[in-house]
Amino acid sequence: MLKVILIGTxxxxxxxxxxxxxxxxxxxxxxxxxNTQALEYFGKSTPVSRKFDNLMEADVYILAxxxxxxxxxxxxxxxxxxxxxxxxxxxxxxALPAExxxxxxxxxxxxxxxxxxxxxxxxxxxxxxxxxxxxxxxxLAYCISNRVERINSEERRQLHLAAVVANNFSNxxxxxxxxxxxxxxxxxDLLRPLIRESCNKIMNLSPYEAQTGPARRxxxxxxxxxxxxxxxxxxxxxxSTLSESIQTTYGKEL
Numbered sequence: 001m002l003k004v005i006l007i008g009t010x011x012x013x014x015x016x017x018x019x020x021x022x023x024x025x026x027x028x029x030x031x032x033x034x035n036t037q038a039l040e041y042f043g044k045s046t047p048v049s050r051k052f053d054n055l056m057e058a059d060v061y062i063l064a065x066x067x068x069x070x071x072x073x074x075x076x077x078x079x080x081x082x083x084x085x086x087x088x089x090x091x092x093x094x095a096l097p098a099e100x101x102x103x104x105x106x107x108x109x110x111x112x113x114x115x116x117x118x119x120x121x122x123x124x125x126x127x128x129x130x131x132x133x134x135x136x137x138x139x140l141a142y143c144i145s146n147r148v149e150r151i152n153s154e155e156r157r158q159l160h161l162a163a164v165v166a167n168n169f170s171n172x173x174x175x176x177x178x179x180x181x182x183x184x185x186x187x188x189d190l191l192r193p194l195i196r197e198s199c200n201k202i203m204n205l206s207p208y209e210a211q212t213g214p215a216r217r218x219x220x221x222x223x224x225x226x227x228x229x230x231x232x233x234x235x236x237x238x239x240s241t242l243s244e245s246i247q248t249t250y251g252k253e254l
Contacts, residue, residue: 089160
């Protein structure tokens with residue numbers, strides 16, 4: 001049985017806690033964090049602590065905290081044996097103390113604290129320094145998901161960028177679309193079937209193949225009309241954000 005200590009109390013910690021705490025191959029021995037109120041969520045079934053310098057012994061210590069705090073907190077931990085891993089997409093493994101066995105366990109998913117649907121399909125990107133630690137980390141990762149990939153720090157950094165573009169940027173476009181609808185007094189709800197179908201298509205087609213509309217048809221007149229509509233005073237607040245994106249997307253020869 002793998003003995004695991006979870007450091008942090010945010011969304012990723014809650015997700016990992018909910019999954020690992022009920023897994024028969026994992027002993028989730030302790031949760032450590034500074035937020036006393038947040039620790040109450042974990043303390044109902046697992047020992048908790050606010051002390052980073054007095055950790056129990058474990059096979060794996062999972063540092064699930066904000067990216068900019070990883071290096072500072074990692075160097076404060078008193079770990080005598082076991083492996084320390086962080087969960088960030090954009091932070092190198094080198095941010096962890098060199099004298100420790102170290103690695104990365106990065107779930108490639110937007111997590112809100114609850115267990116997502118189709119959890120077993122969530123890619124887990126792992127990195128370690130030696131084969132023995134890769135084996136340990138993969139053993140833990142397969143307790144969470146059926147898809148585990150070895151991804152180094154530079155590959156993960158680029159993958160994280162792609163994930164932000166695909167997820168966060170797309171969601172911001174949905175927000176801008178909702179602003180247009182609100183400005184014109186039409187319900188955004190009318191767009192939901194279109195958004196759902198677009199997301200469904202991308203599961204089976206490449207983004208290039210899934211492209212439709214004026215871009216696919218080469219309809220420059222409609223493209224120009226859309227750009228002019230965005231210049232109208234009532235929509236000026238989103239013109240600068242959308243115009244370059246539209247030019248880039250529509251400008252490609254499809």
